[in-house]
Amino acid sequence: MEISYNWLRQYVPLDCDAETVGQILTSIGLEVESLTPRGAVPGELKGLIVGEVQACERIPNTDHLHVTMVNVGKGSPLRIVCGAPNVRERLKVVVAPVGVTLYNQGAPLVIKRAKIRGVESEGMLCAEDEIGVGTSHEGIIELDDRAKVGSPVALQYPALCDYIFSIGVTANRADALSHYGVARDLAAYFNQKVPTKAILPEISIQLGAKSATQVELGEIDTAGCVRYSGLTIRGVEVKASPEWVAERLRSVGLTPICNVVDVTNLVMLELGQPLHAFDLGAFPTRRVSVGFPPAGTPLETLDGQVRTFGGEDLAVCHGSTPVCIAGIFGGKASGITARTTEIFLESAVFNPVMVRKSSRRFALQTDASYRFERGVDPAFTVVALKRAASLIMEIAGGRIDGDIIDFYPRPLEHEPIVFDSQRAYSLMGITLSRRELETLFEGLGIDYRPIGAGKYELKVPYYRVDVTRMEDVTEDILRLYGYDRVPVSSKMSIALDQEMRPAVTMYEKAVRLMLVGAGFSEIMCNSLTSSKNFGEEVSYEGFPLVRILNPRSMDFDALRPTLLLGGLEAIARNTSHQRSSLQLCEFGHCYHSSLSKTLSGGDPLDAYVEQSRLGLWLTGYRREDSWNEGREPYDIYHLKGYCEAILSEAGVELRDARYERSALAFLSNAATISLAGREGWLCRFGEVDEGLLKSFSIKQPVFYAEMSWEVLLSIWEAKKVRNVELPQFPEVRRDLALILPESVTFGQVEEVALRVAGGVLKRMSLFDVYEGNNIPKGMRSYAVKFILQDEHSTLDDIAIEQCMQRLITALTESLGATLRG
Structure with a gap:
């Protein structure tokens, strides 16, 4: 909301400069976000004040210089040497104190303390041309006798100098969306010291009787x-x-x-x-x-x-x-x-x-x-x-x-409010006299009637649509009285939350530190999104979106069902500014609704679900060019590695994790990680669809993972730390080259191996995949590394051979594997 300082003065008397008015407005709840000069006078007459000449004496041996004592409204009178022919006692003048800058014909002149004919001068009495309000230099400016000593000179020249307040009016302050509304608040503030009322503009019209030709x-x-x-x-x-x-x-x-x-x-x-x-x-x-x-x-x-x-x-x-x-x-x-x-x-x-x-x-x-x-x-x-x-x-x-x-068939007015002053004082932390309290009521335009025991019946004007309770009135009183006038208590009270979940905080902190240490930047995106992103069905993965009834914009008409889109906006903004390699993460909430629960009756809120998620985005290059190696782009396996590190931190045994290819909205080559014996998924990840990237004007691959944070927290809280002895017996490595149907995943191979040799198989990994010459069509070759170790004895060749043979047999029977020659 833009408010003109000069326009504002039409409705409330202001004897202070625009900067002071801006400070007052901010202190009473109308935050001034910026104050912009607007006028034809260079320097906007800033720093110039109204003074009154109290004494004027000619300096000996000069024909035109006088030494004057000028009252400027505060402190001691200023001694100023002046050579103007019209300087005299009791004259209201324009004073430029030491430190003020004048713009005579555009050239800045800083007023300094100086000695003239042996007399120290503490400022300057100004002519029209010296402050830019005219061209005359025949004498100093003679102000109106009604000009207030010490007030800004700019108040005397409203047509030449103005200031524009940009006020951030909050949604509840509809009454402040006008110059008169702002003036009304200022008047309420000034009314605490001097009786002040906002002045309505003059209205003069003659109305006639009802006419047959009027609308x-x-x-x-x-x-x-x-x-x-x-x-x-x-x-x-x-x-x-x-x-x-x-x-x-x-x-x-x-x-x-x-x-x-x-x-x-x-x-x-x-x-x-x-x-x-x-x-x-x-x-x-x-x-x-x-x-x-x-x-x-x-x-x-x-x-x-x-x-x-x-x-x-x-x-x-x-x-x-x-x-x-x-x-x-x-x-x-x-x-x-x-x-x-x-x-x-x-x-x-x-x-x-x-x-x-x-x-x-x-x-x-x-x-x-x-x-x-x-x-x-x-x-x-x-x-x-x-x-x-x-x-x-x-x-x-x-x-x-x-x-x-x-x-106007039904005039609107607020219901009367019972105001308990003692209750209000306990909320505010101050005590007011009866006169102070009633003066504040009057400034706020509130009609009041004492009803005994420190209580009042209040009638609040309807333009304050947000004031409907005693607490609202209390807040209004305190903002006018001044938050900075409330004394600071000598003690501090802290309420301890007995429902805290320290494990939640510890795990989140650990994951944050891990991600930041790995080069991720944490982002925080808007929880609102556009339903247009989700097609005509307005759903995500089968669940209806949570729609906003009165959206501010159609671009923000639904609560987000996934963190993905907010991160893509951040990537689009960064890549457009030549920052193309990004690692981003966000802890946030996602929302969806259940139509079946909505139709089944009961509590309507049961139909809405809010879930905590962790989102990860990778795009660009993991490593840039250097003298000894080329740059390395991010791929899906880098993302998988970060996801597995977070799962491990939660206490998930990766050998128990299940990886399945999935058809996920907005993602291709996607997979879901779940845990055997536990409902729900832990993590979903994949490469963002090219079509979606194009809609965000992103021209490079983006890899995205979303983790079910609530499930991970439940695993973390149930995690038990065990101390085990270091292994005393050596590990043994064996490799197998297996030819398998191309539909078989490494996860299936791992599942069979752990079932057969779980006692001595500590870990296994895939180190090569091959399709092509010498491999039958529809088949592929997996090169798998097995690490074997017995906690109780050293594995001999016979035990190792028996274990590997069991593995081969199980893989052959379960997955159709054969050894590659």
Whole structure:
């Protein structure tokens, strides 16, 4: 939200500079993200202050120099030597203290302490040309007698110097989406010391009796429209806005369009109430309605696009014909043009949820919808309408036809809140006097009535849509009082969590350290994703996605069922910036829903599943070129190795792991690792599909693994550490070259071997695979290494030969293996 400092001063008296105002706004909860100077004066008059000459004496032996004592509002008066002919006592002047920079004709001049004719001067009294506000150098500037001593000089030249606050308004502070709303908060802050009220802009219009030619109310759908007000104005002249209107809009980033439209935007930025002006020709029968056009009804909007209503989209209509998407965007046929001479001016409050849904469905977010979605104060509807009508008649001419039409069947207000001051003080950590507390209530616009025992009955203004409980009021009081004024306690209380799972933390820390040590970078991606990534079925691996009811964007309309896509976005961003070799990991949550559980009744939350996962991504090169070896690209086996290291850390015996080829969404050459006797999978990995990579503009292979973190944690927590003696007897290695059907995997070979020789077979590995000459078609050769060791005695040749023979027999019978000659 952009707020103009000069514009803000129209509604609240400000005797401090923009920087101080920015600090105050941040301290009361309206965080100023940036403060940008905007003006025609070099240096924006920064550091210059209003002073008053208390004494003025001529310096001996000079014809024009005087030594003055100037009050600048704080500290001792400054001794300043001045040669201007008009310097005199009790004159309000522009003072440039030591350290201030002046920009005389663009050349910077830093004011320094100096001696002039033996008299030390502590600053400078300035002429117009010396600060850039004029060209005169005949004497120093004579300020108005009402100028406050010590205040910034920039306050005396609002037309030449402005500052723009960029305020990060949180979603609950709809009341602060206007200059008057921000001024209201500042007034509440200043009211603690000096009685201060925000000042509404002046409104002067003459309303007549109801006219037979004015626009009248038709059917208004109360579910979609809380309040609807309007006014008919005839005889306007549409043309460019005067400079003061155009400049106000430009100062906060809006482009002027024409006087009538500019007024509606100005009043919205001023008071927070969106307005819309229709060409009166859009209402030939002079009746305006608000309702829901049937699904399929078209409307050409102001941007020239034809948009179709979906049956649940609210519209402003003439009869059954929509002329505007209510609270979002106007129709082209009813728009203001240079030929427009008669207008219907609308000020309304529409249902926030309906506006939000339609805004997302039409993919349209406007300044109006942004405010309606967060909540607009219905008490300001007519006020804003009168203000806009007054400005339109001032700059576009015209006359009001009839009276205001106003539909407001059920006025909105908050339920009374019982405020217990002692309870509030315990929450805030401070105690206020009764007068301090009631002053804060008044500043916040809260009507209060004491009901005894330190309690009050409060009536909160409806523009504070987020204040509905005593705790909300307490928070408002504390932010105005000042968080920095709350004393720091001399003791600290800590609640110990008895449900902590230290093993979880230990395992996660161990895996993190392992991955970082191996060169991985940890990422954290958005839990929201787009359902468009998952096809028309909007599901992932057979489970429906968890959809968001009111998404901010169609790119974030579902909770992610896999970590994969977020990592691909990170890879795409990095590779586009010439960083192509990446090792990424993420600990995160994935979500899916079960349609069967949804339909079965019971707790609706049972249909949603949240699971912890660990994702790994490899892409690019494991090793770059060097003088003694070439670069080595990542492949699926590097990824498999990292997965197995993590499984081993959890306590998984890899000989018990089962590897199976799998058809997984988004992955090719994929495999699943599971554990014998345990439900569920431990890890799934593979190479990301080329089609998916192309959609992310990634032009190199990416390998991805996703690990079921909750299953691994359960294994880790059940792991028992055993101490065993070091082997006393030697290992023996034997190799076999086996010819097997190409459908047989090494995992199957390993399973048979462990079953037959598990007592002495410590480990085995595949060190060569061959297909080609001398190998029958449909077969392949595996070269397998076996490591044998007996814990109780040295294996002799006979025992070794018997063991290997059992292995060969079992492999032949179970898998159709033959020895390669």
